[in-house]
Amino acid sequence: MGVPLLEIKRLDKSFETKNGTVRALSGIDLNVKEGEFLTVIGPSGCGKSTLLKIVAGLDTDYAGEVRLGGEKVAGPGIDKGFIFQEPRLFPWLTVEKNIAADLSLKRPEVRREVDRLIELVRLKGFEKSYPRELSGGMAQRVSIARALLRYPKILLLDEPFGALDAFTRAHMQEVLLDIWQNNRTTMVFVTHDIDEAVFLANRVVILKPRPGEIRDIVPIDLTFPRKKSSVAFQELRYKVLSAFEKLDELELIESAGI
Template identity: 65%
Template sequence: MTVHIHVMDKSFKKGQTAVQVLRDIRLELEDGEFITIIGPSGCGKSTLLKIIAGLDMDYEGTVEINGLPVTGPGTDQGFVFQEHRLFPWLTVEENIAANLSLKDPETRKRVDELIHIVRLKGFEKAYPKELSGGMSQRVAIARALLREPKILLLDEPFGALDAFTRKHLQDVLLEIWRKKHITMVLVTHDLDESIYLGNQVVIMKAKPGSIGRIIPIELPFPRQRAHPLFQEMRRKVLKEFETADELPLIEGLGI
């Protein structure tokens, strides 16, 4: 399974003028890769993710999964939003099943399996209001996984969580990735998270949003944040990140 992304131009209309958000983005994802995208706020990384998902079709370019163009949102492109976006009137298991019937034994079995994987046993019948932020996000991940997506897109999924919950969910995600071998694209603004999770870190720069550099992370899993190699990687990415961040400033000065 390969994903081919080529976004030539994506602009938002702001009154009379059009503001270019993305320019000439090319990404090739191999089967089972874990790509993390990091960049300054406003660099269009969330917009890029929406384009891959098919939620935003108003752009110039193509997104192909296994050679087939993405023409709209669907279950092939799983999506986890920054906020959990659960249906407040459905229980945990109903939220995971959503439009699939829990009466169907096959769905039932897989929902139970996913509840086990995201460690929510005992909360099947709870409503979202009774869950913590981390638990809600785990339900959202399970909901996306039930559809067996070809690619899982995550838009700063752990951004609003505290450090402990975030670390825990990162490990849950890695475990799912290893078990299910799904291609993942995760947008984040957390440098450590991008290195901890990704085989490749895509650094984006802003104005207009484009790819600064792609850095492969060849550290074995599970990664140790305190390990010198990890720290060295971190310095490397940070250095790239800083130059990427400075570019628009220089451009803005007309140099």
């Protein structure tokens, strides 16, 4: 990992509602290095998804500075891949055509890269399948492959596994790590799940709510592959949990999934 790819300085975000101004984010300062896997965790309403949308260029109404590769983020673009909570596939297209989207599979370079990505996201044999024939986890893998085909500088993932059962979620975490280790695409991953945050990340960013501020950043200096049952993993999990001590009890239970 080298110099910062993503630079966020003094970021503030407010929303106007019928009850007045709501501050969603306050004083966010954060750098993400090229090739890093960063997870962002915090209770509901702490601004995690808002932060991700600002980085993606989907929300440009804020105070502060957000730069990607040294350039100010002024709007969405193919340099920023975004994976939503639910797969957003074209139901009338097959897996391979969903990945290619507006690119023609008749172009040899597109065909080769689509085939490589299908292999990478473990969908070999499902190239001709339609979204209705896929499980939720498989559909999300198609979404990830489609984003990677555009060679984004950064991949932003907004709780992409939140609707999956525990077994599928664990499998998808392994798949995503395979993708990251093979491509070394910089990733920022929002989650409510502490185990997931520690399992995936080089660093875990912990946000406090109302307004969203960075409470702590915990380095996760574990080698891959990781075992959630290991003593080292559990010690880091406890360290992340401890950063929530000042939150009220209900927020702690919701955030930790306990």
